Amino acid sequence: MPEPEHELEKLLGGFAADTLTPEEREKLFRAALQDQQLFNALADEQALKELLTDPAIRRRVLQSLARQRGTGPSPSWRDWFARPAGLAWAGGLAAGVFAVILGLKVYQDGLHQAAGPAATEEVRPTTPSPPPQAAPPVQAPLKDTEPKASKSAPLPETAAKDAVASASNTREKAAASRPPQAPHSSADATEKRESSPQKESQKRDATVGTLGKSAEQPAPAAPTSELDRLLLAEEKTEQPDLSVSARALFLGQPPASGIASRPQGDEVESAPKTDRFALAQKAPQRQPALKPMALRYTFVAGEKGDRPGPVTLTVESNQEAYLQIWTRAGDALPELVLPAKETGRISLKTVAGQRQEIKVSQENDRVIVRLSRVPFGPITRQEAVMAGRSAPNQVTESASTAQEQATYVANPDPSASELAIEISLSTYPSR
Amino acid sequence: MDRDDMLTALRERIVAFAALRVSRDHAEDLAQDVLAVLYDKYPHVVELIELVPLAFQVLRYKMLDAHRKALRRGEYNQESVDDLALPASGGSPETQLDQKQRVERLLAALAQLGERCRELFRWKMEGKSFPEIQTLMGQTSVNTIYTWDLRCRKQLLSLMGGSWE
Numbered sequence: 057m058p059e060p061e062h063e064l065e066k067l068l069g070g071f072a073a074d075t076l077t078p079e080e081r082e083k084l085f086r087a088a089l090q091d092q093q094l095f096n097a098l099a100d101e102q103a104l105k106e107l108l109t110d111p112a113i114r115r116r117v118l119q120s121l122a123r124q125r126g127t128g129p130s131p132s133w134r135d136w137f138a139r140p141a142g143l144a145w146a147g148g149l150a151a152g153v154f155a156v157i158l159g160l161k162v163y164q165d166g167l168h169q170a171a172g173p174a175a176t177e178e179v180r181p182t183t184p185s186p187p188p189q190a191a192p193p194v195q196a197p198l199k200d201t202e203p204k205a206s207k208s209a210p211l212p213e214t215a216a217k218d219a220v221a222s223a224s225n226t227r228e229k230a231a232a233s234r235p236p237q238a239p240h241s242s243a244d245a246t247e248k249r250e251s252s253p254q255k256e257s258q259k260r261d262a263t264v265g266t267l268g269k270s271a272e273q274p275a276p277a278a279p280t281s282e283l284d285r286l287l288l289a290e291e292k293t294e295q296p297d298l299s300v301s302a303r304a305l306f307l308g309q310p311p312a313s314g315i316a317s318r319p320q321g322d323e324v325e326s327a328p329k330t331d332r333f334a335l336a337q338k339a340p341q342r343q344p345a346l347k348p349m350a351l352r353y354t355f356v357a358g359e360k361g362d363r364p365g366p367v368t369l370t371v372e373s374n375q376e377a378y379l380q381i382w383t384r385a386g387d388a389l390p391e392l393v394l395p396a397k398e399t400g401r402i403s404l405k406t407v408a409g410q411r412q413e414i415k416v417s418q419e420n421d422r423v424i425v426r427l428s429r430v431p432f433g434p435i436t437r438q439e440a441v442m443a444g445r446s447a448p449n450q451v452t453e454s455a456s457t458a459q460e461q462a463t464y465v466a467n468p469d470p471s472a473s474e475l476a477i478e479i480s481l482s483t484y485p486s487r
Numbered sequence: 488m489d490r491d492d493m494l495t496a497l498r499e500r501i502v503a504f505a506a507l508r509v510s511r512d513h514a515e516d517l518a519q520d521v522l523a524v525l526y527d528k529y530p531h532v533v534e535l536i537e538l539v540p541l542a543f544q545v546l547r548y549k550m551l552d553a554h555r556k557a558l559r560r561g562e563y564n565q566e567s568v569d570d571l572a573l574p575a576s577g578g579s580p581e582t583q584l585d586q587k588q589r590v591e592r593l594l595a596a597l598a599q600l601g602e603r604c605r606e607l608f609r610w611k612m613e614g615k616s617f618p619e620i621q622t623l624m625g626q627t628s629v630n631t632i633y634t635w636d637l638r639c640r641k642q643l644l645s646l647m648g649g650s651w652e
Contacts, residue, residue: 066633069640071540073611077618078536085539086488089496096504102543103589103651113590114612120594121609 064088068097072104302453305466306350306374349475350374350466351427358415366415367481371425373410374466378403378431382424382440383416389437390424390444403431421482425465427475444478452477490533497542498522504546509553517553521545589652596646604639607632 067084070076076084088095108114351373358365371379380403381394394414395404406412416423424444426432435443446465449472453464465477488496498518505514524545525538532538597608610620617636621629644651 066630066637069611069633069636070617072640073608073614075611075614075616077616080617081536085535088539089488089493089500089535092500092503095500096507098539099504099543099546100651102547104593105540106544106547107586107589107593107651108612110586113586116590117594117597118609118612120597121605121612 064091064094065097068101071098072101073108074105300451300466300468302350302451302464302466303352303455305348305451305468306352306464308347308374346470347375348466348468348470349377349427349429349472350464351425351475351477352462352464353425353479354462355481366417368413368415369423370411370413372412373406373427374408376405376407378428379406379412380404380424380426380428380432381412381414382426382444383420384422384424384441385419386421390440391437392440402434403428405431416481421480423479423481425477425479429473444476446477447472447475450475450477488535490538493535493538494522494525497525497539501542501546505550508550513553517546517549520549524549592647593643596643599646600639600643603635604642607635607639608643611636 064084064087067076067080070080071084084094084098088098108117351371353369353371356368356370358368369381371381373379379394380392382390383393384390392402393416394412395401404412424440426443447467447469449469450465450467453466455462455464463479465475467475498521501518501521502511502514505517508514509517521542525532525542529538529541532541597605600608606624607620610623615623617629617632621632624632626632
């Protein structure tokens with residue numbers, strides 16, 4: 057039975073390359089004798105067959121084909137892109153890259169926006185609470201190390217806030233990249249000097265009223281322009297009334313009238329004070345009347361034979377909040393001890409009156425306690441150093457009565473969403 | 488089909504093929520020359536799969552010879568066909584140049600083929616049969632390879648200008 061013509065035509069390629077099997081050859085040649093068209097095609101193929109029969113030419117063709125295969129990525133790339141699967145891969149990859157870039161940009165924008173309040177917090181500890189004669193030297197090291205901040209120092213607080221905000225990124229980066237011995241310099245050094253035993257005891261015994269910084273701050277220069285007068289007026293309205301007891305705030309007594317009567321708009325203004333590392337999206341819906349954040353902590357020194365043992369720290373908040381406790385030994389970076397590492401969490405939810413107790417080993421000389429209305433976001437250990445700084449309007453009060461020996465810390469500003477305190481264990485009397 | 492039947496059929500096909508390129512009389516002469524060589528020089532070739540390709544080879548040389556003769560502008564070629572060596576191993580400088588040019592054109596055309604065609608051609612150059620190429624290229628049917636080869640060959644022929652010459 058004769059093969060269809062188009063079937064035999066397919067064997068022509070094998071004829072020139074001389075790769076036909078005996079059966080294929082028999083079939084092809086027999087058909088060629090019967091079919092003129094096939095015979096003509098075979099006769100034409102003879103030229104190519106002759107060419108490819110030469111071993112030298114065959115080798116050359118093979119080398120050429122192999123070289124093209126090895127060095128021809130661009131055509132294969134074009135082929136790859138021409139396929140639907142290749143296009144899908146390329147599209148998916150491009151979308152992924154775009155999403156990553158967009159995500160990074162949003163994250164960086166978020167950091168830039170949050171950097172303002174953080175920088176303000178960094179500058180503020182240099183101004184309050186030291187004795188009046190210590191205030192001027194505080195300005196000097198700042199002037200040496202941070203000229204921009206010193207320039208803004210004579211300005212009213214709000215103006216300084218604005219001025220510092222522009223330089224916040226640089227300063228924050230510097231703080232983040234500061235080596236562990238960073239407290240030896242700049243504002244940290246000042247802060248360390250302030251946390252001397254004398255100051256600690258003064259801090260514990262002092263009532264909140266003595267911490268009012270407006271009386272201790274150098275009087276700003278007389279407003280020379282309308283803008284200065286406005287800034288000064290704004291500063292005055294923003295200054296919280298600190299004549300309130302931290303213990304009273306903790307126990308739920310209403311804050312001073314100046315704060316309570318603050319208009320709702322202030323909440324909007326103080327919104328950036330929210331911890332920049334907190335997960336804002338998880339924040340519970342804010343109630344119309346917020347309770348000022350406050351906490352109470354106590355220390356009980358343990359004993360191990362003749363030597364002092366670990367210190368037991370008990371912390372209690374006045375409302376439902378999220379708690380973090382870090383310990384720090386010397387210049388080493390802080391370690392998160394509560395919530396414990398084993399839990400895999402970074403925020404411990406606590407309710408009013410619930411006491412959280414941890415044991416602090418002898419190696420640690422400082423404890424950072426953070427309380428927030430919203431869950432804490434992840435931060436680096438370097439950032440935890442800065443996160444432990446107290447807000448300037450934060451008040452501390454020690455209660456040493458027959459019934460209790462505790463320290464109360466509170467922020468009279470109800471809009472404040474976080475409370476932080478760094479406690480020096482080395483100066484604690486029971487230790 | 489015995490040898491005589493095969494030669495008869497071959498003569499008919501050769502005349503028809505040559506008539507497409509040269510005059511009918513010249514085509515008859517060409518066919519006669521080819522058959523003479525097959526009769527006189529290759530009487531021992533009786534198998535179809537050997538005789539037909541041999542006929543194609545002789546026919547090609549005879550046509551080339553006729554072409555050269557035409558180039559000589561009517562000068563009669565005194566050289567006997569029998570004196571021509573069939574496997575032109577050496578070749579004249581003219582033949583060598585022609586061959587070189589054809590090789591260059593072939594390589595240039597191969598470079599323009601797609602990846603699949605180049606791969607198929609490479610297997611063929613390595614002496615692989617179609618069933619073997621079918622396995623190497625992971626195809627379930629050899630007909631796929633036949634079809635690919637037919638298309639690739641047509642594309643290659645087109646890239647070479649429509650002729651292998």
